[in-house]
Amino acid sequence: MSPAAVTLDDLPIRDDLRGRSPYGAPQIDVPVRLNTNENPYPPSPALVADLAEAVGVNAAELNRYPDRDATELRAGLAAYLGHGLTTEQVWAANGSNEVLQQILQAFGGHGRTAIGFEPSYSMHPIITTGTSTEWIGAAREDDFSLAPGKAVAAIEEHRPDIVFLASPNNPTGTAQPLSTIEAVLAAAPGVVVVDEAYAEFAREGTPSALTLLPRHPRLIVTRTMSKAFAMAGTRLGYLAAHPAVVQALLLVRLPYHLSTLTQTAALVALRHRDELLGTVDALRRERDATVAWLRGKGLDVADSDANFVLFGRFPDRRKVWEGLLAHGVLIREVGPPEWLRVSIGTGEEMAAFRAAMEEVL
Numbered sequence: 497m498s499p500a501a502v503t504l505d506d507l508p509i510r511d512d513l514r515g516r517s518p519y520g521a522p523q524i525d526v527p528v529r530l531n532t533n534e535n536p537y538p539p540s541p542a543l544v545a546d547l548a549e550a551v552g553v554n555a556a557e558l559n560r561y562p563d564r565d566a567t568e569l570r571a572g573l574a575a576y577l578g579h580g581l582t583t584e585q586v587w588a589a590n591g592s593n594e595v596l597q598q599i600l601q602a603f604g605g606h607g608r609t610a611i612g613f614e615p616s617y618s619m620h621p622i623i624t625t626g627t628s629t630e631w632i633g634a635a636r637e638d639d640f641s642l643a644p645g646k647a648v649a650a651i652e653e654h655r656p657d658i659v660f661l662a663s664p665n666n667p668t669g670t671a672q673p674l675s676t677i678e679a680v681l682a683a684a685p686g687v688v689v690v691d692e693a694y695a696e697f698a699r700e701g702t703p704s705a706l707t708l709l710p711r712h713p714r715l716i717v718t719r720t721m722s723k724a725f726a727m728a729g730t731r732l733g734y735l736a737a738h739p740a741v742v743q744a745l746l747l748v749r750l751p752y753h754l755s756t757l758t759q760t761a762a763l764v765a766l767r768h769r770d771e772l773l774g775t776v777d778a779l780r781r782e783r784d785a786t787v788a789w790l791r792g793k794g795l796d797v798a799d800s801d802a803n804f805v806l807f808g809r810f811p812d813r814r815k816v817w818e819g820l821l822a823h824g825v826l827i828r829e830v831g832p833p834e835w836l837r838v839s840i841g842t843g844e845e846m847a848a849f850r851a852a853m854e855e856v857l
């Protein structure tokens with residue numbers, strides 16, 4: 497058989513991976529990219545210079561492995577999170593996706609289950625099944641909120657080893673009240689992962705699940721530098737939990753998983769956090785303006801606590817997505833069938849989005 501004739505189906509891969517699709521946000525080079533919830537503002541020249549200098553210093557020691565436990569970085573992340581958190585309660589990896597994978601490796605696996613409330617982040621089921629854990633998709637309400645009673649009932653029915661609660665949720669932007677998270681914690685027999693990738697964008701009065709950590713040793717709160725911190729290319733995600741949870745993750749992480757360069761870049765980002773997080777207010781304002789504009793066009797728009805907006809409903813959403821792309825604006829075809837998601841960009845990018853929408857509608 498020639499190499500070209502071999503397909504995935506010819507390989508002896510795991511039976512449970514057969515027929516599955518990989519994560520696939522299109523990476524298309526267009527003028528206005530509003531499809532992966534990145535922060536549109538690049539680092540300043542001062543930050544780039546600081547980063548280059550720090551990398552230069554570390555480059556002289558790249559013959560050595562990095563700090564395996566990323567202690568300085570975890571201390572910095574704990575200080576950033578506040579809430580009295582310590583280094584022992586914080587863990588970091590290559591993006592929060594890797595953090596989530598390590599959680600599944602430690603608390604999931606063959607014969608175990610994880611539940612999530614859909615529509616939600618597509619990587620939760622992919623990481624779950626990738627670790628041979630069974631995925632249980634439970635439904636949200638029509639307005640994408642989560643009724644605590646129903647969430648508790650689903651947990652009592654399935655007794656999952658892991659519960660995923662994304663707050664604010666992707667792709668809907670919906671944040672969970674602490675009371676719902678507490679109800680879930682009371683019902684869950686295993687760990688509860690509150691995925692707070694977008695926490696910094698939440699509207700006033702939306703508290704973080706970090707406040708619940710002192711009373712809940714099975715609660716894990718995950719965060720990332722990919723969104724508000726504007727460092728998606730660095731690949732740095734982290735979590736806060738009870739120190740025993742971090743000890744569990746040490747059992748499954750690969751040694752030296754966080755490169756010296758990654759740790760250095762993340763430490764520089766923490767030093768410059770005022771600048772990096774300084775874009776959050778502008779993005780929130782742009783988000784709220786986008787919600788209002790789309791509603792003004794008579795569209796359905798989900799309330800958003802994140803840096804993206806889910807809007808609809810389009811009987812043929814592909815046509816709208818393609819129409820925007822033809823005008824150089826890339827958004828995301830994700831979530832329920834009649835909805836589309838737009839990430840919040842700069843003022844100019846959102847003006848381009850609105851102009852393209854006027855053409856397409």
Ligand code: PMP
Nearest residue numbers: 591592593617666693720722733
């Ligand atoms: N959680 C949620 C809810 C997300 O939307 C994303 C990124 N789209 C992630 C986690 C993963 O982000 P990263 O691996 O870049 O930290």
